[in-house]
Amino acid sequence: MSMPTQGSGLDSGYTAPGAPHTADEVRGNSIGELMRQVTTDLSTLMRQEVELAKAEIRQEGKKAGKAAGLFGGAGFGGYMVALFVSIAIWQFLDNVMDSGLAALIVAVIWAVVAAVLYSMGKKNAERIRGLKQTNDSVQRIPDALKPHPEGVNR
Numbered sequence: 769m770s771m772p773t774q775g776s777g778l779d780s781g782y783t784a785p786g787a788p789h790t791a792d793e794v795r796g797n798s799i800g801e802l803m804r805q806v807t808t809d810l811s812t813l814m815r816q817e818v819e820l821a822k823a824e825i826r827q828e829g830k831k832a833g834k835a836a837g838l839f840g841g842a843g844f845g846g847y848m849v850a851l852f853v854s855i856a857i858w859q860f861l862d863n864v865m866d867s868g869l870a871a872l873i874v875a876v877i878w879a880v881v882a883a884v885l886y887s888m889g890k891k892n893a894e895r896i897r898g899l900k901q902t903n904d905s906v907q908r909i910p911d912a913l914k915p916h917p918e919g920v921n922r
Contacts (some may be wrong), residue, residue: 854878 797805854874861870 857877858867858870858874861873
């Protein structure tokens with residue numbers, strides 16, 4: 769197996785700390801030293817990827833928090849609208865029937881709305897897969913790092 773030299777198209781300009789710079793330097797190192805360098809570079813890469821993921825999660829978390837606050841405010845506004853419309857309907861019905869019966873009719877309407885929303889929410893909750901896909905990917909990582917016989921693709 770020939771190692772790429774700096775003149776090859778594989779040179780990105782990045783050299784890991786302590787890594788050999790030329791083919792002659794690579795030839796001068798033992799397999800153990802090269803494996804140590806690969807392991808160190810892989811470890812550094814993994815740490816950098818984890819830090820990047822953390823930064824992205826923090827940034828997206830701030831956006832999600834702001835959106836949740838705005839949705840919460842909209843929900844409260846909707847609640848107030850529903851409350852005052854309910855009172856208006858109650859007052860309207862109070863003009864044609866007993867006040868207690870009018871209040872009961874409005875309460876029954878809201879009970880039906882709540883039951884329908886609960887049923888829809890329960891059906892949606894049953895369809896949530898959770899983190900199944902992420903969990904499957906994480907479990908395949910150790911297998912992906914194992915050496916495979918030549919010519920076998922996974």
